[in-house]
Amino acid sequence: MSLVRDNLFFYPHYPLRDFMNKNKTIGIIGFGNMGSALGLALKENGWQVNIYDKDRRRLKKKRHIVICKDSRDLIKKSPIVIIAVKPQDILPLLEETKNLISTCAPLIISIAAGVSTSFFERRVKGLKIIRVMPNLAAKKGQSVSFVSKGKFAKSGDLALAKRIFTCVGSSFTIGEVFLDKATAISGSGPGYIYYFMECLYSSAVMLGFKKDIAKKMVILTFLGAVNLIKDENTDFSDWIQKVTSKGGTTEAALGLWEKKGLKKLIRQGVNSAYSRAKELNTYKGGCKC
Ligand SMILES: NC(=O)c1ccc[n+]([C@@H]2O[C@H](COP(=O)([O-])OP(=O)(O)OC[C@H]3O[C@@H](n4cnc5c(N)ncnc54)[C@H](OP(=O)(O)O)[C@@H]3O)[C@@H](O)[C@H]2O)c1
Numbered sequence: 192m193s194l195v196r197d198n199l200f201f202y203p204h205y206p207l208r209d210f211m212n213k214n215k216t217i218g219i220i221g222f223g224n225m226g227s228a229l230g231l232a233l234k235e236n237g238w239q240v241n242i243y244d245k246d247r248r249r250l251k252k253k254r255h256i257v258i259c260k261d262s263r264d265l266i267k268k269s270p271i272v273i274i275a276v277k278p279q280d281i282l283p284l285l286e287e288t289k290n291l292i293s294t295c296a297p298l299i300i301s302i303a304a305g306v307s308t309s310f311f312e313r314r315v316k317g318l319k320i321i322r323v324m325p326n327l328a329a330k331k332g333q334s335v336s337f338v339s340k341g342k343f344a345k346s347g348d349l350a351l352a353k354r355i356f357t358c359v360g361s362s363f364t365i366g367e368v369f370l371d372k373a374t375a376i377s378g379s380g381p382g383y384i385y386y387f388m389e390c391l392y393s394s395a396v397m398l399g400f401k402k403d404i405a406k407k408m409v410i411l412t413f414l415g416a417v418n419l420i421k422d423e424n425t426d427f428s429d430w431i432q433k434v435t436s437k438g439g440t441t442e443a444a445l446g447l448w449e450k451k452g453l454k455k456l457i458r459q460g461v462n463s464a465y466s467r468a469k470e471l472n473t474y475k476g477g478c479k480c
Pocket of ligand 1: 220221222223224225226243244245246249262275276277278280283284302303304324325326327378379
């Protein structure tokens with residue numbers, strides 16, 4: 192099914208000419224880290240992108256990007272709306288726009304961590320909502336995004352959302368019950384990796400390397416290590432064995448980390464991220480929702 196036919200079928204509210212236009216139209220509310228990464232990638236892929244951010248400094252006029260007056264103006268102009276504000280900003284945004292969303296019936300795609308589709312559906316009856324968990328590698332077209340649909344969204348909506356997120360990397364359909372778990376692995380994942388990189392970097396500086404050399408060394412080591420394994424179907428544990436000689440240097444470090452329980456700590460950290468994602472779903476701005 193083509194994008195145009197998908198749109199026509201599921202978005203009867205919007206005038207036919209919008210869909211016949213070779214530019215597909217999408218709106219993004221919140222043009223911060225993720226919103227701008229998505230907006231720029233979608234623009235590159237031939238979409239007409241409408242944007243709004245309450246922080247006007249984030250809004251810069253570009254070809255094929257339209258700055259809307261406010262979120263209401265954006266919803267009126269966009270058959271598909273990506274919500275890319277922080278989880279705690281979702282409730283006020285919904286309160287302000289729910290009547291208009293009911294009337295215009297756009298497909299809503301939320302990327303907010305820990306905010307379930309039912310949270311939206313409880314506020315806007317019959318809302319077609321898709322929930323996505325991308326990551327910040329979207330900025331380089333290398334996000335891994337997990338996509339899930341709400342009760343009223345159709346499978347065509349899900350397919351459309353999946354296609355939208357292929358503009359910023361790979362996208363996979365997943366049951367919503369796994370989204371908070373994906374948040375704790377791939378959503379927060381870049382942060383964990385940078386944390387480990389920072390640990391290696393500060394260790395290199397401690398050993399006497401100049402900061403710029405230490406930084407390059409760490410980045411190139413990560414890139415090399417990832418490139419080495421990315422197309423292979425070998426378990427991580429086998430790779431660890433391949434690079435760890437008995438009685439060698441790697442074994443000295445890994446042995447100490449194992450003994451000190453680093454793996455257990457990492458699992459606990461991931462569990463904390465998962466609990467936090469579930470908690471975000473229960474409390475919004477201090478009110479139980
Ligand atoms: N960053 C990541 O790595 C990542 C990964 C996966 C998912 N996510 C999800 O993506 C969402 C956005 O994260 P982010 O890092 O891009 O946040 P961000 O950089 O803070 O961008 C959010 C932007 O939305 C604006 N905003 C807040 N309420 C608004 C409203 N009612 N109307 C219009 N704009 C509004 C904010 O303005 P103010 O600053 O003035 O409030 C801010 O400029 C979050 O829900 C997060 O859970 C993020």
